[in-house]
Amino acid sequence: MKFWLQGCYELYTKEIKDSFLSPFVYILSASFILLIGWIFFSLLVASKDITQGSLTTSIIAPTFSMMRFVFMFVCPLLTMRLLSEEKKNHTIELLYLSNLSDWQIIISKFFSSLTIILFMLALTLLFPVILSLSGYSDWGVVSSSYLGTVLLSMAYISLGLFTSSLTSNYVISLIISIFMMLGLWFLVLSAATTSNYIVGQILKYFSDVYHYEHFVTGALRSYSFIYFFSFMFFFLFGTHQSLGRRNW
Amino acid sequence: MEYAIILDKISKSWPGVLALDEISFQVKKGTIHGFLGPNGAGKSTTMNIISGLLPPTSGEVKVLGQNVQGLQNETQKFIGFLPEHPPLYLTMKVRDYLEFVTKINLRKQDYKNFDVNKCVQEIIERCSLQKVEGRLIGNLSKGFRQRAAIAAALVTNPEIVILDEPTVGLDPVSIIEIRELILSLRERHTILLSTHILHEVSLLCSDITIINNGRILSSGPIEEIKKTFTLGRVLKTEVETWSDDKKDYFFNQFNIDSLDINKKSNSVELTFYLKDMEDIRTRLSSDLINMDCGLLAFSEEKIDIESFFKKITEKDNLNRI
Numbered sequence: 317m318k319f320w321l322q323g324c325y326e327l328y329t330k331e332i333k334d335s336f337l338s339p340f341v342y343i344l345s346a347s348f349i350l351l352i353g354w355i356f357f358s359l360l361v362a363s364k365d366i367t368q369g370s371l372t373t374s375i376i377a378p379t380f381s382m383m384r385f386v387f388m389f390v391c392p393l394l395t396m397r398l399l400s401e402e403k404k405n406h407t408i409e410l411l412y413l414s415n416l417s418d419w420q421i422i423i424s425k426f427f428s429s430l431t432i433i434l435f436m437l438a439l440t441l442l443f444p445v446i447l448s449l450s451g452y453s454d455w456g457v458v459s460s461s462y463l464g465t466v467l468l469s470m471a472y473i474s475l476g477l478f479t480s481s482l483t484s485n486y487v488i489s490l491i492i493s494i495f496m497m498l499g500l501w502f503l504v505l506s507a508a509t510t511s512n513y514i515v516g517q518i519l520k521y522f523s524d525v526y527h528y529e530h531f532v533t534g535a536l537r538s539y540s541f542i543y544f545f546s547f548m549f550f551f552l553f554g555t556h557q558s559l560g561r562r563n564w
Numbered sequence: 565m566e567y568a569i570i571l572d573k574i575s576k577s578w579p580g581v582l583a584l585d586e587i588s589f590q591v592k593k594g595t596i597h598g599f600l601g602p603n604g605a606g607k608s609t610t611m612n613i614i615s616g617l618l619p620p621t622s623g624e625v626k627v628l629g630q631n632v633q634g635l636q637n638e639t640q641k642f643i644g645f646l647p648e649h650p651p652l653y654l655t656m657k658v659r660d661y662l663e664f665v666t667k668i669n670l671r672k673q674d675y676k677n678f679d680v681n682k683c684v685q686e687i688i689e690r691c692s693l694q695k696v697e698g699r700l701i702g703n704l705s706k707g708f709r710q711r712a713a714i715a716a717a718l719v720t721n722p723e724i725v726i727l728d729e730p731t732v733g734l735d736p737v738s739i740i741e742i743r744e745l746i747l748s749l750r751e752r753h754t755i756l757l758s759t760h761i762l763h764e765v766s767l768l769c770s771d772i773t774i775i776n777n778g779r780i781l782s783s784g785p786i787e788e789i790k791k792t793f794t795l796g797r798v799l800k801t802e803v804e805t806w807s808d809d810k811k812d813y814f815f816n817q818f819n820i821d822s823l824d825i826n827k828k829s830n831s832v833e834l835t836f837y838l839k840d841m842e843d844i845r846t847r848l849s850s851d852l853i854n855m856d857c858g859l860l861a862f863s864e865e866k867i868d869i870e871s872f873f874k875k876i877t878e879k880d881n882l883n884r885i
Binding site for chain 2: 334
C-alpha cells in the first residue's frame, strides 16, 4: 500500500508543481476570488437594509449558491487538460509504460485538482472572518457549506477528469463538462415543472443542486453524502474504463 | 541462436482497417535490428504492440522468452521505448524529468534501496546531457530533446531498447550525434530501430526487417536480404555514341533483364540489369568497343539499400494491385 501511495505521490507532486508554476492557476484563482468577493461584498452591503432573516440566509446561502455556479466553470477549466493534454502530447504513453496503474494515474490527477480547489476555497475563508467581526456565530452552517462545496468540487472534478479522458482536445472536454453540469442543474428546474410527484423527486435526487442546497442550509443528509460519493465513483470508474481502452 | 524479441503471426485491426497482417519476425540478442518501411506501413503499430502499449488482435509477442500480454505493466523491466512522438514534459527541467521517470518506473523490490540520483546522473552522462540538465526541456533544441527522450527510455536499464524513428526532424549534426549515441548503446542493449531513412540502416544495423502495407516482406541479415532480392549483376557503362538498333544485339547476346539509357551532353550512360550473376564484363566491354560505341567508362554497380528497398516495396505494391 505504501508503495502504491508513493507512486501516486510522485505523479501528484509533479502535477501540483506544474500547476503552481504556470500562471493559469493564479489567473483562475484571482478571477474566482474577485468574482465571489464582489458578490459577497454586494450581499454584505445589501444586508444592511434587510430587516427579516439572518446573515445566514442573506449572505452565506447566496454566496455559496453562487460559488456552486462559478465552480461549474472553474472545475472544467482545471480538469480539461488533465488527461487530454497528456494524450495530445503523447506523454500518456510514458505513464502507461511506467509502473503506475490506471487507478494511480486517476487518483493522483484527481487529488492534484482538488488541492487547487482547496487553495481557492482557502482564499474565501476571509469572508467568515469578516462576518465574525459583525458578531456572526453560526459556524455550523459555514462548516457544512464548505463541506458541501468540497464534495461538490470532488464530484465536478471526477466528471471533468472523465470528459478529459475521452478526447485529446481540451476545448471539447471543457464543453462536454459544462454541458453535463448544466444538464444536472436543469434536472432541478424540470423537477419543479413536472406534475408527477415521484418523477419530480427522482429528478431532484439526480441533481447536484438539490443535495448541495442541503449543505448550504446546514442540513446534513446521509443520502446527499451517498449521492456525491456515488457520483464521484461513477465518473472515476468511467475514467478508468476510458483509459483502459487505449486504442489511440 | 538466442532471440530477444519474437513476433509470431501478429495481426492488428481496427474497424475497417487491417494494420498488421500476421507478421512474424525475430530480433537477435545483442544486435541493432532495423525495422524498415514506408510511412503507414505499420512500423509504429508493431512497436507499440511489442512494448505492450497496444494489444494485438491475434498472435503472440515474446520478449526474452516471456509473453508480453501476460506482463502488463512489467514490460518496462525489459523494454525501454522511445515512441514516435517523444513523451516529454516541456515544462520540466531535464534532471527533474529523468528523476520523475525513474521514480514512476521503480519496482517494489527496488523502492527502498534504489539510488535515484545516482541512476539519473549515470544516464545523464551516458546521453551527454550534462550541459542541459538544469534547463527546461521546452527550451532545448530538437536534438537534445531527443537525447532526453532516449535517456528516459534507458532509466530502467532495460535489456531491449525500441527506438521509433529517433532521427526524424533533426538537423544533420544532431542526426550524426544520435546515431553515435545509438551505436554506443549496442554494448549493453538489444536495439530495435524503426526508420525510413535507409542510409541510417546501412550505417547502424546488422539485421533488418522490411514491412509494407502491414506485411513483412523480408527479415534477416542485410547482406542476405540484398542477395535474395537482387536478381542479377548491375553493370554501368558510359559510351560516346549509342543507337537503339544496337540494343537488340545486346539483348540477344546477353541475359539482360532491362537496360536504362541516360543521355548526357557528350556521352550516353547505359545501365545493364542482368537476369543472373554471370560474369560478362569482359565480353560486354569488348562488344561495346567492337561496335564502335566509344567506351569511356565501365563499372559494376553495387546495389545500394535505397534502390533495393524501392525495388522490393514497388514489387509488393504491384502484387497487391
